[in-house]
Amino acid sequence: MNRESEALLNYLRVEAIRLHHFAFEEACTTSVPSKVDPLPHQLIAVQNMLRHDPIRFLVADDVGLGKTIMMGMLIKELKSRERANNVLVICPKSLLFQWQREMKEKFNLDFKIISSTKEASDLSPNQHPGNFILSMGLLGKKKAVESLLKGKWDLIIIDEAHNLTVREEREKISRTKRYAGAERLLLSDPFLNIVLLTATPHHGKTKDFIHRLRLIDPFVTESNVNVVLNEIMIRRLREEVRDFNDNRLIPDRESKIIKVTLSDQERNFFDKVNEYIRDYYMASMRESDRRKSKAYALVAMVIQKRASSSLNSLLQTLKKRRNKLGEIVNKGQNPSDQHQKGIDERRIVQEVTLSRNKEELSREISRLDDLIDEGGRIAKDSKLEKVEKVIEEHVSRGDKVIVFTEFRDTLFYLNERWKDKFRVSIVHGKMGVEERKRAETDFIEGKDVLIATNVASEGLNLQVANVVINYDLPWNPTRLDQRIGRVHRYGQKKKVLTYNVYTEETIDSHVLEILMNKLDIIKDTLGKVYDYLGVAVSDKDIEKVIRETTVKNPDETFRNQEIEKKIDSLLRKAERTAKEWNEYNLSYSFSNLDPSCDEKEEVTEEEVEMFVTETLKAYGVPPIRSRINPLLYDIRPPKGVKDAENLIVSNASFRFDECKRVKECNYIYPTHPLVRALIDLLKPSSYPISFTAENKRFMGWLLLFEVKGESDEVPVNGRVTEGMFYKKKLEKEKLIAILYDEVNKKVKRVETSFINSLTAVIDECGSEFLVIADEPEVKKKIREVEEQIKTEIEYRKNQIFQEVTDVIDQEIANIEKRRSSMTDNLDELFSRKSTVADLFNYAQIYTDSKLIAGIRLLPEGFSDITGNADVNSMKEFLNQGSEGEEIVNRLEQNKGCDVIDMRDVFTAGFDFLSICNDEVKYIEVKTVQGNWSKINITPVELMAMDPNNRTYRGRFTKAKLHGYGGDMREHFYLYIADLASKKVWEVKNPAASLREFLYQQKYMKTQRKVEIPYTDLLKYLQSNHVTSESF
Known part of the structure; x- marks a missing residue:
């Protein structure tokens, strides 16, 4: 060799060391293979998570911003960095196949679904590393959790994490089974990577919220929650996110109302139905037996909801109820026996009755027969006709429409009525995965209308539609937002129109209309806080207003006043809660972070290509x-x-x-x-690596150092109030490059990407770099980095110390507040606090540096013209290059162009950015001194010249071009300043015009460097009449 x-x-x-550090150790790339184009907010989130070990985050982005995509990106990154083998995703049952499909189609990741306790018990991730998706319901099954605990998980993601709740009962916290299962699983390993996903992080109950955060950070308390949230939570709203050109990512949406006026025949019928509903609500309020009271309320509520959905849905419910009650009569059963424990909601709605004996039950059945008979005679469906006209209008304009309903009875009814008028597709919960997928595809590729139950609001991405019609309204604004989120999300190109259908004569519709109107009114005054109001208004709150309004039934004017009072009271409470959440920084969005890595340190595709091809x-x-x-x-x-x-x-x-x-x-x-x-x-057997390389700017030395810092072990996790600590060392590592400029006798720190601007020429360089490495100025630069590392570790150490002691202080305060006689416990807690303080106070931080490489730097072409590497001759050689560059700089300024100097950005691949009246010029300058000269084109310069690499150039110039017109043409120019003939040649688009030189084997050297004798190039310039200018 x-x-x-x-x-x-x-x-x-050396390049392998840099590549390994910035691709594997730093969060400076998220270019793993996938079928998605990462968006700025997704890159920001993933890069921020990658900087933590372990990863512990609550991602609470708005609906439609691609949380699943972010997780696919994170999983791929962790696997590629060998930080994760076993991945467990936990989600509601309705989302199992959606997760499986997204991971396979977009990231080529195979996940196995676990939906039963038996399947969980068969799981053995220790033996077979892999990816699994678990139904969230299994967290409530002790055997399933026990099986999961036997595995060694590297990353656990929980989707819809707001379903993990606790209840505050007096002064005690009662954990739901799902929460308890999640707590056991997540807190079993202090170094487990955990991400919780939810668009609704807070239910309005502080202790519930704090406990959900403790699944990520067990040290969080009410006193330190703000600090912790700034570290562990990511939340962006749809209105905030932008694309790479700073344009809004998701278009506006507008809400409209479809008001339905019933015919006399319909109104008379629904009045009688409301009387039936009212009887059950009133019985619920009178009943002292809690179980019976809840059963009566459920009967009333379900019938009321189905009445508001559609006439067909109501009649189906009444018929099923009538038939079940008839069976009770025919079997001679006691109506009162239908309140037995353990029967499901469906049976309650069909079988529970107010009737106390056979005679009363017969009268109720007769009443139901009359309602069914009268409803069946209704000739006109006013609601269907009104909605149908809206659909016709939009379909005629080429819009795609989604009609949402809560009930399959209504879905089948609408499909039957519209299948001959529109091209209709349907989706509901009883359909299999493949069937749903086909329906979704049919709608995207050819159908006009999709009729869907709420299942479609839990997993389908339907941005192809821009019109949403809520045929019936769920009794909670959050559910409406979930429906709309299927359409109002990334990928939507049009303004989204949402229609809420209100029937004037139905009480629940009236209550919901007033609620939605008031929410719209206060949206402008509350700003971001508004986005949490829907969560603060619970189903139970709305059910209570509807129930009380239905029962009282006074005249309409008084009823409206009562509804408004109740809703105002509800919203005042919700507003207080929402403002409290806002104080928790729930809208923290990392808006101050750039989604791209440091442009000077990022590992680019071109760098990877050069590394792989040259190594091979x-x-x-x-x-x-x-x-x-x-x-x-x-x-x-x-x-x-x-x-x-x-x-x-x-x-x-x-x-x-x-x-x-x-x-x-x-x-x-x-x-x-x-x-x-x-x-x-390429991993070397010994360090430091040394060789000689040419570059454009400097004579001297480039030194590469690895600087590390670590602390003694400190508590990082555990149940500290019980004296259980998990300890680990806090570590930090940096790769740094220090340039010794021999001509100007200066030492400065440069980006490690400076390596990319070098061309290796000789395999040795002497040992002078070892002396340079001991220079006081070099050591000073290293100490500065060591101090920076110490500061970062110290900051993290103090942060953990504060979190740990806050937990103990909170427990001490709780005991003192109860004025408990548990003095032994207090003494023990104070002792533990002292122990923790000692562990942190005595934990030292150590730093060390290691010389990785010493590289002798010569000016480009100097090794070809002289063997005399004295300082004066090199300085003269470098000055010639600078002289040519300054000549070009003045010429461009004389043309009236704004010239930005890019020479210190070593990996940009051009010297100047010249912004003229109608053109942006990327200018690379080469200086020659007569015919004996050579033109050296580096790989970085070749990359920048390529017209297809506009994105590469934009990394360095986006901020600098801000404020100039965005529609100017962009061209790359190679300027050749001939100092002997006093002439500057302007070669426009050299990648094309100089192709015979740049890509000819005879001119190509190692590392893709191109070396063109000036005599060869001059013939081309003269014969092709290339523009030139004298100076």
Whole structure:
């Protein structure tokens, strides 16, 4: 192997270290393969989570912002970084197949569904690492939880986590079975990665909210909840999120009302139905037996809801009830016996009766027969006709419409009435997964109307529609928002129209109309707080208002006043709760964070491509580029790589966008197994690595250091009030680059990506860098980084200490508040607090640095023209390059352009950004001194020249172009300043115009560097009459 080849290998070893650090250790890339385009708010969330170990977060983004997508991104990142093998997703049963499908279709992740205790008991993740989705109901099953505890989980995600609740009973907390199961599972391992997902993080009950947070951080208390939330919660609203061009991600939505006026025939019928409902509500309020009271209220409520849904749904319910009550008579059973314990809601609605004996029951059956008979004679369905006209109007305009109903009876009825008028698809809870999927696909690809029960609001993404009609209204605004969220989400292109259908003569519809109107009125005054009001208004609150209004039934004017009073009272309470939540920073959105990594340190696709292709060439197995598509390769790993057979990759591309376009494309991303294998292959046997490299700007040395910090063990988790501590060391690591400028005798810290601007030329550089590494200014830079690491670890240590002691202080306060005689307990708690304080106070923080590489820096081309590397000759050589750049700078300014100097951004690939009246120019300057000169084009410059790499250039210029017109043309220019002939050549779009030079093998050197003799290039410039300007 020649010295240049060995130099290249040493360069690749350094690049492997940088790649490993920033792709595996830092959150500086989220480019794992998937079929999604990550959005800024999703990247921000995933990158922020990746910075934590363990990951403990509550993601409470609004409905429709892609929480499932974020989790797919997180899972892929953790797996690619070898931080997660066993992943468990826990979600409601209705979402099991939605999660499975999303993970497979968008991330190629296979998940096995666990929906029974037996399946949970068969689970053995210790033996078979993998991905599982568990029905949330199993958290309430002791045997299922015991089985889960036997496994070693790396990441647990719980969707719809607001279903994990506790109840405050007097001064005690009562855990629901699901919460207790989740608590056992999540707190069993202090180093487990946990993410809770919910769009409604707070139910309006502080202790319930605190306990939900304790599933993530057991140290949270009411006194420190604000501080903890800023660390562990991510919440963004639909109105806040933006795309990469700072445009709103989701369009506006508008709510409209469809008011239905009943015919006389319908009104008379519903008045009689309301009398029947009122009888059961009144009996519920009189009944002292709690079980009977709840049963009577349930009968009334279900019939009332079905009456508001549709005439058909009501008649079906009345018929089923009449038939069941008839069976009781025919069997000679006692009507009072129908209140037995343990019967389900369906049987209660059909069988529970006010009748105390056979005679009374016969009269009730007769009453039901009359209602059924009268309802069956109604010729006109006013509600259906009114809604039908709205649908016709939208379908004629090309809109797709979703009609939501709570009941399948109504769904089947609407489908029957509309199937010959519209192209209709239906979705309901009794359909199998594949059947639902087909219905969804049919609607997306060709149908006009989708009629769906609430099951469609729990998993389907239906952005293809922009009109939602709530044929009946759930008795809670949050449920309405879940329905609308299926449409008003990312991917929606049109303004969303929502229609709420109100029937003027029904009491519950009237109550809900007043509630929704008042919510709309206060939306403008409350701002973000409004978004929590729907959660603060509970089903029980609304049921109570409807029940009391139905029972009283005074004249309409007085009734409206009573409803308004009750709802005002309800909303005042909800507003107080919402403002309290707002104080908890529930809208914390990381809006101050940039979704892209540090542009100067980010591992780019181009960097990965260069690393892989050059490594393979160096080991004698160059990738074979496709003749049809130059962005595709066939790759075979070199000898010595572990598991080589599984690392053979066909149709490989390093461009994510290309793999989205080309079928059967295999995306090679920074943490791909092939990249990992090559990093391992290049791992040096000893440090430091050394070689000589050329660059455009400096003569001197580049030193690469690994700086680490760690603390003694401190408590990081556990039940501290019981004296149970889990301890670990707090650690931090940084990779830094320090530049010693030999010409100007300066030392400065530069980005490690500076390595990408180097071209390795000689495999050795002497040992002078070891002396440079001991220079006081170099040591000072290292100490600054060590102090920064110490500060970060100390901050985290103090934060944990505060959380731990807050828990103990809260328990002490609780005992003192109860004026308990438990002095022994108090003494024990004070003792534990003292023990904890000692552990933190005596925990030292240690730092250390290690020299990884020393690289001798020479100016570009200098090694070809002289063997004399003295400072003066190099300085003169560098000054020539600077002279040419300044000539170009003045010429551009004389044209009236605003010139931004980009020379300190080493990986930008161009020297100046010139913003002219009608054009943005990316300018790279090459300086020559007569015909003997050579033009050196680096790989970074080649990347920047490529017209397809606008995104790459934009990473460095987006902020700088802010404020200028966004519709200006952009072009790359290669300016050649010939100091001998006093002329500047302007080559526009060199990637195309100089193709015969840039991509010809005879001009290509190692690391994809291109070296063109000026005499060759000058002939082209003169013969093609390329624009030039004298200076």
